[in-house]
Amino acid sequence: MSIRSIVGMLLVTVLWAICFPFIVVGLPDAPPLLFAALRALLAGICLVLIALARGGRVRYSPRRFFLLTAIGFSYTGMGLGGMFLGAGELGPGLATVLANAQPLFAAVLSYLGSVHETEKIVR
Numbered sequence: 001m002s003i004r005s006i007v008g009m010l011l012v013t014v015l016w017a018i019c020f021p022f023i024v025v026g027l028p029d030a031p032p033l034l035f036a037a038l039r040a041l042l043a044g045i046c047l048v049l050i051a052l053a054r055g056g057r058v059r060y061s062p063r064r065f066f067l068l069t070a071i072g073f074s075y076t077g078m079g080l081g082g083m084f085l086g087a088g089e090l091g092p093g094l095a096t097v098l099a100n101a102q103p104l105f106a107a108v109l110s111y112l113g114s115v116h117e118t119e120k121i122v123r
Contacts, residue, residue: 020083020092020099027088036080 026035060068087095 016100017096020087020095023084023087023095024092027084032084032088033081036076036084039084040076040080 023035030038083095083099086098090098
């Protein structure tokens with residue numbers, strides 16, 4: 001793995017980790033869901049600008065574009081909405097730990113589900 005890749009991963013990790021303290025700082029000035037929507041809008045604009053700078057073009061069928069848009073809105077709405085609502089109720093440290101433990105929770109639930117399905121097949 002190159003040094004550039006390692007530095008990029010560390011940068012993303014640091015930016016993700018400082019997200020919750022910044023959310024807590026901004027919540028007194030904006031409702032949580034509006035704040036989440038503004039964050040998503042800013043991120044989306046940045047991604048579009050990066051794609052345009054690299055010469056990217058959208059080559060999706062209308063159906064595929066609709067599905068991607070629906071997935072994006074639902075994931076963004078639930079993910080960021082929950083993150084911003086949760087950060088308002090919990091401390092930033094606990095919110096960071098819970099959010100970053102999410103893949104572990106998913107892995108455990110996936111394992112338990114696969115064990116249950118395997119037992120059903122064996123019977």
